[in-house]
Amino acid sequence: MSPLPIGRLAKLTDVKVTTIRFYESIGLLPEPLRTHSDRRIYDEGDVRRLGFIKHARQLGFAVEAIRDLLELSDHPERVCDSANAIAQEQLAAVDAKIAQLGALREELVRMTAAGCSGPAASCRVIESLSDHGLCSADHKPLASQVSV
Amino acid sequence: MSPLPIGRLAKLTDVKVTTIRFYESIGLLPEPLRTHSDRRIYDEGDVRRLGFIKHARQLGFAVEAIRDLLELSDHPERVCDSANAIAQEQLAAVDAKIAQLGALREELVRMTAAGCSGPAASCRVIESLSDHGLCSADHKPLASQVSV
DNA sequence: CTTGATCCTCCACCGACTAGAGGATGCAGA
DNA sequence: TCTGCATCCTCTAGTCGGTGGAGGATCAAG
Numbered sequence: 001m002s003p004l005p006i007g008r009l010a011k012l013t014d015v016k017v018t019t020i021r022f023y024e025s026i027g028l029l030p031e032p033l034r035t036h037s038d039r040r041i042y043d044e045g046d047v048r049r050l051g052f053i054k055h056a057r058q059l060g061f062a063v064e065a066i067r068d069l070l071e072l073s074d075h076p077e078r079v080c081d082s083a084n085a086i087a088q089e090q091l092a093a094v095d096a097k098i099a100q101l102g103a104l105r106e107e108l109v110r111m112t113a114a115g116c117s118g119p120a121a122s123c124r125v126i127e128s129l130s131d132h133g134l135c136s137a138d139h140k141p142l143a144s145q146v147s148v
Numbered sequence: 149m150s151p152l153p154i155g156r157l158a159k160l161t162d163v164k165v166t167t168i169r170f171y172e173s174i175g176l177l178p179e180p181l182r183t184h185s186d187r188r189i190y191d192e193g194d195v196r197r198l199g200f201i202k203h204a205r206q207l208g209f210a211v212e213a214i215r216d217l218l219e220l221s222d223h224p225e226r227v228c229d230s231a232n233a234i235a236q237e238q239l240a241a242v243d244a245k246i247a248q249l250g251a252l253r254e255e256l257v258r259m260t261a262a263g264c265s266g267p268a269a270s271c272r273v274i275e276s277l278s279d280h281g282l283c284s285a286d287h288k289p290l291a292s293q294v295s296v
Numbered sequence: 297c298t299t300g301a302t303c304c305t306c307c308a309c310c311g312a313c314t315a316g317a318g319g320a321t322g323c324a325g326a
Numbered sequence: 327t328c329t330g331c332a333t334c335c336t337c338t339a340g341t342c343g344g345t346g347g348a349g350g351a352t353c354a355a356g
Contacts, residue, residue, distance in 0.1 A: 007333060017334085018314060026312090037321055039334055052277050059252055059277075063312070069277060076269030083273040084264045091256040098249050101242055104207055108239040116232045121224030125231040129200050129207075129217060155302060165303085170344060185352055187303055211343070297356100304351070314341075321334070326327100 003033075003041040013050045020050065028053055028066060061090055151189040161198045168198065176201055176214060209238055 010017045023029045029049060032040045052073065056066045065086050072083050111128045158165045171177045172188075177197060180188045200221065204214045213234050220231050259276045268274050 005334075016314080019312085021336095022313060035321095037334085038336095039321080048278065055277050057312085059255060069274065072268040072271070073274050073278065076267060076274075078268050080264050080266070080268040080271035080274060083268060083271050084260060087256060087260045087273045091253065091260060094249055094253050094256060098246060098253065101246050101249070105239065105242050105246065107207060108235060108242060112232060112235045112239060116228050119225055119227060123220070123228035123231050125235045126217065126221050126224075126228060129203050130196065130221065153303075164345080166345060167343085169305095174343090183352095185303085186305095187352080205343085299356090300354095302351105302353075304349100306348090308345100308347085310343100310345075312341100315339085317336100317338085319335080322332085324329100324331095326329085 003043060004046070006040045006042070009042045009046060009050065012047055013054060015050055015054050023050070023053060026063065028063065028070065059090065060094060061086070065090070151191060152194070154188050154190070157190045157194060157198065160195055161202060163198055163202055171198070171201060174211065176211065176218065207238065208242060209234070213238070 004012070006017050006020055009015075010020060020029065024031060029046065032042050032046065035041055049070070052070065053066055056069060061069065068086060069083055072078060072080055107128070111125050114124045116123050116125065152160070154165050154168055157163075158168060168177065172179060177194065180190050180194065183189055197218070200218065201214055204217060209217070216234060217231055220226060220228055255276070259273050262272045264271050264273065
Protein backbone atom coordinates (compact mmCIF):
# COMPACT_ATOMS: atom_id res chain seq x y z
CA MET A 1 0.00 0.00 0.00
CA SER A 2 0.96 3.63 -0.04
CA PRO A 3 3.68 4.50 2.44
CA LEU A 4 2.60 7.13 4.95
CA PRO A 5 4.78 9.63 6.79
CA ILE A 6 3.96 10.08 10.45
CA GLY A 7 1.95 13.25 9.84
CA ARG A 8 -0.38 11.46 7.42
CA LEU A 9 -0.86 8.60 9.87
CA ALA A 10 -1.64 11.16 12.56
CA LYS A 11 -4.32 12.80 10.43
CA LEU A 12 -5.81 9.53 9.26
CA THR A 13 -6.21 8.21 12.79
CA ASP A 14 -6.67 11.51 14.59
CA VAL A 15 -3.82 10.68 16.94
CA LYS A 16 -1.10 13.27 17.52
CA VAL A 17 2.34 12.80 16.03
CA THR A 18 3.96 12.97 19.44
CA THR A 19 1.55 10.38 20.75
CA ILE A 20 2.40 8.01 17.91
CA ARG A 21 6.08 8.32 18.74
CA PHE A 22 5.20 7.79 22.38
CA TYR A 23 3.30 4.58 21.57
CA GLU A 24 6.32 3.37 19.66
CA SER A 25 8.61 4.18 22.59
CA ILE A 26 6.52 2.08 24.96
CA GLY A 27 6.22 -0.75 22.47
CA LEU A 28 2.54 -0.52 21.54
CA LEU A 29 3.50 0.24 17.96
CA PRO A 30 6.42 -1.61 16.34
CA GLU A 31 9.43 0.33 15.12
CA PRO A 32 8.51 1.29 11.57
CA LEU A 33 10.71 1.27 8.51
CA ARG A 34 12.61 4.48 7.85
CA THR A 35 13.43 6.48 4.75
CA HIS A 36 17.05 7.13 3.77
CA SER A 37 16.78 10.33 5.83
CA ASP A 38 15.51 8.49 8.89
CA ARG A 39 11.85 9.41 8.63
CA ARG A 40 9.30 6.88 9.79
CA ILE A 41 7.13 5.26 7.14
CA TYR A 42 3.88 3.50 7.90
CA ASP A 43 1.37 1.39 6.02
CA GLU A 44 -2.26 0.26 6.23
CA GLY A 45 -1.44 -2.26 8.92
CA ASP A 46 -0.16 0.52 11.13
CA VAL A 47 -3.35 2.48 10.54
CA ARG A 48 -5.37 -0.50 11.76
CA ARG A 49 -3.16 -1.13 14.77
CA LEU A 50 -3.19 2.50 15.81
CA GLY A 51 -6.95 2.60 15.35
CA PHE A 52 -7.25 -0.39 17.66
CA ILE A 53 -5.11 1.34 20.29
CA LYS A 54 -7.02 4.59 20.00
CA HIS A 55 -10.35 2.86 20.34
CA ALA A 56 -9.16 0.91 23.37
CA ARG A 57 -7.86 4.07 25.03
CA GLN A 58 -11.18 5.79 24.39
CA LEU A 59 -12.79 2.94 26.29
CA GLY A 60 -10.45 3.61 29.17
CA PHE A 61 -8.28 0.51 28.87
CA ALA A 62 -4.85 0.99 30.45
CA VAL A 63 -1.80 0.65 28.26
CA GLU A 64 -0.87 -2.65 29.87
CA ALA A 65 -4.33 -4.03 29.12
CA ILE A 66 -4.03 -2.82 25.54
CA ARG A 67 -0.69 -4.58 25.28
CA ASP A 68 -2.41 -7.84 26.21
CA LEU A 69 -5.30 -7.22 23.84
CA LEU A 70 -2.92 -6.50 20.97
CA GLU A 71 -1.06 -9.72 21.71
CA LEU A 72 -4.30 -11.61 21.26
CA SER A 73 -5.17 -9.66 18.17
CA ASP A 74 -1.78 -10.58 16.75
CA HIS A 75 -2.35 -14.28 17.53
CA PRO A 76 -5.94 -15.02 16.54
CA GLU A 77 -5.45 -18.75 17.09
CA ARG A 78 -5.13 -18.39 20.85
CA VAL A 79 -8.10 -18.65 23.15
CA CYS A 80 -9.50 -15.30 24.09
CA ASP A 81 -10.57 -15.85 27.68
CA SER A 82 -8.24 -13.13 28.84
CA ALA A 83 -9.66 -10.59 26.40
CA ASN A 84 -13.07 -11.10 27.88
CA ALA A 85 -11.70 -10.96 31.40
CA ILE A 86 -9.93 -7.68 30.66
CA ALA A 87 -13.08 -6.18 29.20
CA GLN A 88 -15.17 -7.40 32.15
CA GLU A 89 -12.74 -5.83 34.56
CA GLN A 90 -12.89 -2.60 32.65
CA LEU A 91 -16.67 -2.69 32.73
CA ALA A 92 -16.59 -3.21 36.47
CA ALA A 93 -14.18 -0.32 36.87
CA VAL A 94 -16.40 1.93 34.77
CA ASP A 95 -19.45 0.93 36.79
CA ALA A 96 -17.62 1.72 40.01
CA LYS A 97 -16.54 5.06 38.69
CA ILE A 98 -20.05 5.94 37.58
CA ALA A 99 -21.43 5.08 41.00
CA GLN A 100 -18.76 7.15 42.66
CA LEU A 101 -19.35 10.13 40.42
CA GLY A 102 -23.08 9.82 41.07
CA ALA A 103 -22.43 10.24 44.79
CA LEU A 104 -20.15 13.22 44.15
CA ARG A 105 -22.81 14.74 41.96
CA GLU A 106 -25.36 14.47 44.70
CA GLU A 107 -23.22 16.39 47.11
CA LEU A 108 -22.27 19.01 44.57
CA VAL A 109 -25.94 19.53 43.81
CA ARG A 110 -26.72 19.94 47.50
CA MET A 111 -23.84 22.36 47.92
CA THR A 112 -24.83 24.55 45.02
CA ALA A 113 -28.60 24.25 45.27
CA ALA A 114 -29.14 27.20 47.59
CA GLY A 115 -27.30 29.64 45.39
CA CYS A 116 -25.19 32.14 47.23
CA SER A 117 -24.74 35.85 47.15
CA GLY A 118 -23.64 36.95 50.58
CA PRO A 119 -20.28 36.78 52.35
CA ALA A 120 -18.24 33.59 52.36
CA ALA A 121 -18.99 33.24 56.06
CA SER A 122 -22.47 32.01 55.22
CA CYS A 123 -21.60 30.24 52.00
CA ARG A 124 -23.06 26.80 51.66
CA VAL A 125 -20.17 25.62 49.47
CA ILE A 126 -17.45 26.64 51.90
CA GLU A 127 -19.51 25.38 54.81
CA SER A 128 -20.05 21.97 53.21
CA LEU A 129 -16.38 21.59 52.52
CA SER A 130 -15.47 22.54 56.06
CA ASP A 131 -17.73 20.02 57.66
CA HIS A 132 -17.87 16.62 56.12
CA GLY A 133 -20.53 15.69 58.64
CA LEU A 134 -23.00 17.79 56.66
CA CYS A 135 -22.91 15.43 53.73
CA SER A 136 -23.99 11.91 53.15
CA ALA A 137 -20.45 10.73 53.77
CA ASP A 138 -20.58 7.78 51.43
CA HIS A 139 -18.72 9.37 48.58
CA LYS A 140 -15.19 8.17 49.11
CA PRO A 141 -13.12 8.58 45.97
CA LEU A 142 -9.35 9.11 45.91
CA ALA A 143 -7.46 6.51 43.96
CA SER A 144 -9.49 5.07 41.15
CA GLN A 145 -8.40 2.93 38.26
CA VAL A 146 -10.37 4.34 35.37
CA SER A 147 -9.04 7.66 34.26
CA VAL A 148 -10.45 7.63 30.75
CA MET B 149 -4.78 22.68 71.79
CA SER B 150 -2.55 19.64 71.93
CA PRO B 151 0.36 19.77 69.51
CA LEU B 152 0.31 16.96 66.97
CA PRO B 153 3.24 15.38 65.15
CA ILE B 154 2.69 14.72 61.46
CA GLY B 155 1.90 11.04 62.01
CA ARG B 156 -0.95 11.89 64.38
CA LEU B 157 -2.34 14.42 61.95
CA ALA B 158 -2.13 11.79 59.23
CA LYS B 159 -4.11 9.29 61.28
CA LEU B 160 -6.69 11.83 62.44
CA THR B 161 -7.43 12.97 58.91
CA ASP B 162 -6.70 9.74 57.08
CA VAL B 163 -4.26 11.53 54.78
CA LYS B 164 -0.80 10.07 54.26
CA VAL B 165 2.23 11.69 55.83
CA THR B 166 3.86 12.14 52.44
CA THR B 167 0.72 13.75 51.11
CA ILE B 168 0.64 16.22 53.98
CA ARG B 169 4.21 17.23 53.22
CA PHE B 170 3.26 17.48 49.56
CA TYR B 171 0.36 19.81 50.36
CA GLU B 172 2.72 21.96 52.35
CA SER B 173 5.19 22.04 49.46
CA ILE B 174 2.54 23.33 47.06
CA GLY B 175 1.23 25.83 49.58
CA LEU B 176 -2.16 24.33 50.44
CA LEU B 177 -1.04 23.90 54.01
CA PRO B 178 1.02 26.62 55.71
CA GLU B 179 4.50 25.83 56.98
CA PRO B 180 3.91 24.59 60.51
CA LEU B 181 5.93 25.34 63.59
CA ARG B 182 8.81 22.98 64.28
CA THR B 183 10.23 21.35 67.38
CA HIS B 184 13.83 21.97 68.40
CA SER B 185 14.73 18.92 66.34
CA ASP B 186 12.95 20.22 63.25
CA ARG B 187 9.83 18.08 63.44
CA ARG B 188 6.57 19.61 62.25
CA ILE B 189 3.94 20.33 64.88
CA TYR B 190 0.28 20.85 64.06
CA ASP B 191 -2.83 21.92 65.90
CA GLU B 192 -6.63 21.72 65.63
CA GLY B 193 -6.67 24.40 62.96
CA ASP B 194 -4.48 22.26 60.75
CA VAL B 195 -6.80 19.31 61.28
CA ARG B 196 -9.71 21.40 60.04
CA ARG B 197 -7.80 22.82 57.08
CA LEU B 198 -6.55 19.43 55.99
CA GLY B 199 -10.06 18.02 56.38
CA PHE B 200 -11.32 20.75 54.08
CA ILE B 201 -8.68 19.92 51.50
CA LYS B 202 -9.34 16.20 51.71
CA HIS B 203 -13.06 16.67 51.31
CA ALA B 204 -12.59 18.96 48.33
CA ARG B 205 -10.22 16.48 46.67
CA GLN B 206 -12.76 13.72 47.21
CA LEU B 207 -15.23 15.86 45.34
CA GLY B 208 -12.78 16.10 42.48
CA PHE B 209 -11.81 19.75 42.85
CA ALA B 210 -8.42 20.53 41.34
CA VAL B 211 -5.70 21.86 43.58
CA GLU B 212 -5.96 25.33 42.05
CA ALA B 213 -9.69 25.40 42.76
CA ILE B 214 -9.03 24.30 46.32
CA ARG B 215 -6.52 27.10 46.68
CA ASP B 216 -9.26 29.58 45.74
CA LEU B 217 -11.79 27.95 48.04
CA LEU B 218 -9.34 28.05 50.96
CA GLU B 219 -8.72 31.72 50.27
CA LEU B 220 -12.42 32.37 50.69
CA SER B 221 -12.61 30.18 53.74
CA ASP B 222 -9.76 32.21 55.24
CA HIS B 223 -11.57 35.49 54.49
CA PRO B 224 -15.22 34.93 55.41
CA GLU B 225 -16.03 38.61 54.91
CA ARG B 226 -15.55 38.45 51.14
CA VAL B 227 -18.39 37.70 48.79
CA CYS B 228 -18.50 34.08 47.77
CA ASP B 229 -19.64 34.28 44.16
CA SER B 230 -16.50 32.54 43.03
CA ALA B 231 -16.98 29.63 45.42
CA ASN B 232 -20.33 28.96 43.87
CA ALA B 233 -18.96 29.35 40.37
CA ILE B 234 -16.18 26.87 41.11
CA ALA B 235 -18.64 24.35 42.49
CA GLN B 236 -20.97 24.82 39.52
CA GLU B 237 -18.12 24.22 37.13
CA GLN B 238 -17.16 21.10 39.02
CA LEU B 239 -20.74 19.90 38.87
CA ALA B 240 -20.81 20.46 35.12
CA ALA B 241 -17.53 18.57 34.74
CA VAL B 242 -18.87 15.67 36.80
CA ASP B 243 -22.04 15.58 34.73
CA ALA B 244 -20.01 15.49 31.53
CA LYS B 245 -17.86 12.71 32.87
CA ILE B 246 -20.87 10.67 33.93
CA ALA B 247 -22.40 11.01 30.48
CA GLN B 248 -19.15 9.98 28.86
CA LEU B 249 -18.72 6.97 31.10
CA GLY B 250 -22.30 5.98 30.39
CA ALA B 251 -21.49 5.79 26.70
CA LEU B 252 -18.33 3.77 27.40
CA ARG B 253 -20.32 1.44 29.56
CA GLU B 254 -22.78 0.80 26.76
CA GLU B 255 -20.06 -0.27 24.42
CA LEU B 256 -18.31 -2.41 27.01
CA VAL B 257 -21.59 -4.16 27.70
CA ARG B 258 -22.10 -4.84 24.01
CA MET B 259 -18.56 -6.12 23.68
CA THR B 260 -18.78 -8.50 26.58
CA ALA B 261 -22.43 -9.51 26.29
CA ALA B 262 -21.86 -12.49 24.02
CA GLY B 263 -19.33 -14.12 26.29
CA CYS B 264 -16.45 -15.75 24.50
CA SER B 265 -14.75 -19.10 24.67
CA GLY B 266 -13.24 -19.78 21.25
CA PRO B 267 -10.12 -18.49 19.55
CA ALA B 268 -9.30 -14.78 19.51
CA ALA B 269 -10.07 -14.74 15.79
CA SER B 270 -13.76 -14.80 16.57
CA CYS B 271 -13.63 -12.81 19.77
CA ARG B 272 -16.19 -10.09 20.04
CA VAL B 273 -13.94 -7.96 22.24
CA ILE B 274 -10.99 -8.00 19.86
CA GLU B 275 -13.30 -7.55 16.92
CA SER B 276 -15.02 -4.53 18.44
CA LEU B 277 -11.73 -2.89 19.18
CA SER B 278 -10.47 -3.50 15.67
CA ASP B 279 -13.45 -1.95 13.99
CA HIS B 280 -14.78 1.22 15.48
CA GLY B 281 -17.55 1.16 12.89
CA LEU B 282 -19.17 -1.65 14.85
CA CYS B 283 -19.97 0.60 17.73
CA SER B 284 -22.21 3.55 18.25
CA ALA B 285 -19.27 5.88 17.65
CA ASP B 286 -20.47 8.63 19.92
CA HIS B 287 -18.26 7.83 22.82
CA LYS B 288 -15.33 10.16 22.34
CA PRO B 289 -13.36 10.57 25.55
CA LEU B 290 -9.67 11.43 25.68
CA ALA B 291 -8.87 14.57 27.61
CA SER B 292 -11.27 15.19 30.43
CA GLN B 293 -10.97 17.53 33.35
CA VAL B 294 -12.37 15.50 36.21
CA SER B 295 -10.00 12.82 37.35
CA VAL B 296 -11.37 12.36 40.83
C1' DC C 297 21.58 1.36 76.45
C1' DT C 298 19.35 -0.49 72.89
C1' DT C 299 15.66 -1.18 69.82
C1' DG C 300 12.12 0.07 66.76
C1' DA C 301 8.99 3.61 65.42
C1' DT C 302 8.76 8.01 63.73
C1' DC C 303 10.60 11.87 61.76
C1' DC C 304 13.67 14.66 58.45
C1' DT C 305 15.24 16.00 53.36
C1' DC C 306 15.95 15.02 48.75
C1' DC C 307 15.14 12.79 44.62
C1' DA C 308 12.98 9.68 41.44
C1' DC C 309 8.90 7.56 39.78
C1' DC C 310 3.75 6.57 38.34
C1' DG C 311 0.34 7.08 33.74
C1' DA C 312 -0.41 8.84 29.53
C1' DC C 313 0.79 11.91 27.33
C1' DT C 314 2.31 17.04 25.74
C1' DA C 315 5.45 20.70 24.55
C1' DG C 316 9.61 22.85 23.25
C1' DA C 317 14.56 23.31 21.82
C1' DG C 318 17.60 22.83 18.21
C1' DG C 319 18.54 20.96 13.99
C1' DA C 320 17.86 18.26 9.38
C1' DT C 321 15.10 17.44 5.40
C1' DG C 322 11.32 17.78 1.76
C1' DC C 323 8.69 20.18 -1.40
C1' DA C 324 6.57 24.02 -3.94
C1' DG C 325 6.77 28.45 -6.11
C1' DA C 326 9.57 32.35 -8.24
C1' DT D 327 18.58 27.39 -8.37
C1' DC D 328 17.14 29.66 -4.51
C1' DT D 329 14.08 30.62 -0.81
C1' DG D 330 11.07 29.66 2.64
C1' DC D 331 7.95 27.08 5.11
C1' DA D 332 6.16 22.60 6.53
C1' DT D 333 7.41 18.45 8.26
C1' DC D 334 10.39 15.54 10.30
C1' DC D 335 14.17 14.02 13.71
C1' DT D 336 16.00 13.36 18.84
C1' DC D 337 16.19 14.64 23.45
C1' DT D 338 14.64 16.69 27.54
C1' DA D 339 11.36 18.37 30.67
C1' DG D 340 6.75 19.40 32.17
C1' DT D 341 1.79 18.16 33.33
C1' DC D 342 -1.35 16.40 37.78
C1' DG D 343 -1.65 14.64 42.25
C1' DG D 344 0.61 12.34 44.56
C1' DT D 345 3.79 7.75 46.08
C1' DG D 346 7.99 5.51 47.42
C1' DG D 347 12.62 4.92 48.84
C1' DA D 348 17.45 6.13 50.40
C1' DG D 349 20.08 7.67 54.03
C1' DG D 350 20.19 9.68 58.25
C1' DA D 351 18.47 11.91 62.85
C1' DT D 352 15.56 11.64 66.85
C1' DC D 353 12.17 9.87 70.22
C1' DA D 354 10.05 6.88 73.61
C1' DA D 355 9.82 2.55 75.91
C1' DG D 356 11.84 -1.46 78.05
